[in-house]
Amino acid sequence: MKRLGMGLIGPGFIATHHIDAVRRLGDVDVIGVAASSHDSAKKRARELNAGHAYASYVELLADPAVQVVHNTTPNHLHREISLAALRAGKHVISDKPLASSAEESRELVEAARAAGVAHVVTFNYRGHALVQQARAMIAKGKLGAPVFVHGRYLQDWLTDERAYTWRLDPKLGGASSALGDIGSHWCDLAEHVTGSRITAVLADLHTVVPIRQAPATSAKAFAKRGKAAAQREIAITSEDLASVLLRFDNGARGCLIVGQVLPGHKNDLRLEVNGRLASVAWQQEQPNALWVGHHAQANTLLERDPALLDPSARSYAHLPAGHPEAWADAFRNLIADAYTWIRQGGSPETRPPALPTFEDGYRNSLVIDAMLRSHAAGGIWQAVDDGHEPPRKKGKRG
Numbered sequence: 001m002k003r004l005g006m007g008l009i010g011p012g013f014i015a016t017h018h019i020d021a022v023r024r025l026g027d028v029d030v031i032g033v034a035a036s037s038h039d040s041a042k043k044r045a046r047e048l049n050a051g052h053a054y055a056s057y058v059e060l061l062a063d064p065a066v067q068v069v070h071n072t073t074p075n076h077l078h079r080e081i082s083l084a085a086l087r088a089g090k091h092v093i094s095d096k097p098l099a100s101s102a103e104e105s106r107e108l109v110e111a112a113r114a115a116g117v118a119h120v121v122t123f124n125y126r127g128h129a130l131v132q133q134a135r136a137m138i139a140k141g142k143l144g145a146p147v148f149v150h151g152r153y154l155q156d157w158l159t160d161e162r163a164y165t166w167r168l169d170p171k172l173g174g175a176s177s178a179l180g181d182i183g184s185h186w187c188d189l190a191e192h193v194t195g196s197r198i199t200a201v202l203a204d205l206h207t208v209v210p211i212r213q214a215p216a217t218s219a220k221a222f223a224k225r226g227k228a229a230a231q232r233e234i235a236i237t238s239e240d241l242a243s244v245l246l247r248f249d250n251g252a253r254g255c256l257i258v259g260q261v262l263p264g265h266k267n268d269l270r271l272e273v274n275g276r277l278a279s280v281a282w283q284q285e286q287p288n289a290l291w292v293g294h295h296a297q298a299n300t301l302l303e304r305d306p307a308l309l310d311p312s313a314r315s316y317a318h319l320p321a322g323h324p325e326a327w328a329d330a331f332r333n334l335i336a337d338a339y340t341w342i343r344q345g346g347s348p349e350t351r352p353p354a355l356p357t358f359e360d361g362y363r364n365s366l367v368i369d370a371m372l373r374s375h376a377a378g379g380i381w382q383a384v385d386d387g388h389e390p391p392r393k394k395g396k397r398g
């Protein structure tokens with residue numbers, strides 16, 4: 001098979017996992033990286049053994065050896081860099097959120113369509129075999145009509161007031177912090193698994209830590225407790241805690257709690273769907289088991305055993321039962337789907353059904369926007385605005 005070349009822009013925390021996932025495919029070459037400066041690109045290219053260090057992302061985009069661009073920069077750069085990559089005719093895999101606002105996301109969807117290339121946004125939790133299993137069970141009616149969709153995405157890495165990240169600066173991270181950063185993953189997962197859309201939300205947001213001590217100079221993602229270095233006080237305006245009620249287009253009700261200042265919760269994403277016949281529940285930190293709940297028979301815990309999975313979920317499980325697969329494997333599954341799509345030309349008809357696209361990224365930003373509007377209006381129901389949404393993808397459900 002013809003090998004593909006990828007280039008990565010923004011070689012920070014998540015970039016390591018993009019490169020790792022690409023390497024596991026075996027048929028993609030890591031051509032090089034571009035960072036915030038040439039020196040930092042050289043350093044990261046060395047550390048990641050990632051080929052060429054470009055002086056800038058513009059130089060990377062000009063390299064014909066790069067056919068696929070991974071955009072893993074901070075949120076405020078997503079629009080500019082993804083647009084430039086699309087205009088250069090590259091396939092684009094952007095990390096989430098797609099852009100800093102719904103308007104910017106819509107612009108990217110339109111540019112991706114005009115470019116006729118593959119466009120992917122890494123809502124990576126879709127890549128778990130048991131997430132696909134839950135989705136298949138719901139699509140096949142095994143749960144009956146879903147009536148309640150609920151869960152959480154809780155973390156604790158911002159608990160300490162000396163922890164600081166660009167995510168907390170609206171100019172860099174966007175208007176929302178916790179919802180945009182991790183609530184976005186949950187909303188995408190809930191819609192993907194249920195096959196239903198969130199139509200209205202009622203949100204209560206809160207900033208538990210309104211003043212933080214940030215390093216006087218740069219602030220890396222996931223910066224830990226401040227050391228002895230010079231600090232500056234920063235007033236935080238975006239939310240680190242959120243409680244949201246949801247309504248879905250199939251009539252189901254829902255509720256979601258999100259927080260990044262909750263001691264003990266590391267990456268605690270959970271989703272439960274209750275139907276009229278049965279329920280399913282899945283936890284990111286225990287990803288090899290799917291709880292299936294019944295009313296008049298024993299509940300079961302379905303292990304991630306390829307032999308027991310729906311055919312649509314089986315290819316997302318690579319190891320036999322009892323050999324755990326987790327976050328990095330799901331990430332690799334998503335990247336594998338992305339490259340399958342790229343090899344098939346990136347047309348809407350050939351998209352693997354589990355693969356999140358820029359359309360999903362735009363859709364997601366409309367949901368988060370509605371949550372911000374709901375809170376700003378004093379905690380009242382707000383419709384998720386899809387009046388300006390590009391038409392849904394044709395063909396496969398997703």
Ligand SMILES: NC(=O)c1ccc[n+]([C@@H]2O[C@H](COP(=O)([O-])OP(=O)(O)OC[C@H]3O[C@@H](n4cnc5c(N)ncnc54)[C@H](O)[C@@H]3O)[C@@H](O)[C@H]2O)c1
Binds near residue numbers: 122
């Ligand atoms: N899918 C997930 O689960 C997941 C997890 C973490 C982060 N993310 C997303 O990935 C993105 C990056 O997050 P991170 O945690 O890796 O952040 P990070 O701060 O660790 O990395 C960002 C990188 O971008 C580089 N950069 C800054 N300006 C640049 C420029 N002009 N040109 C090129 N590179 C530049 C920085 O030097 C740094 O290497 C964010 O959008 C975030 O939401 C997604």
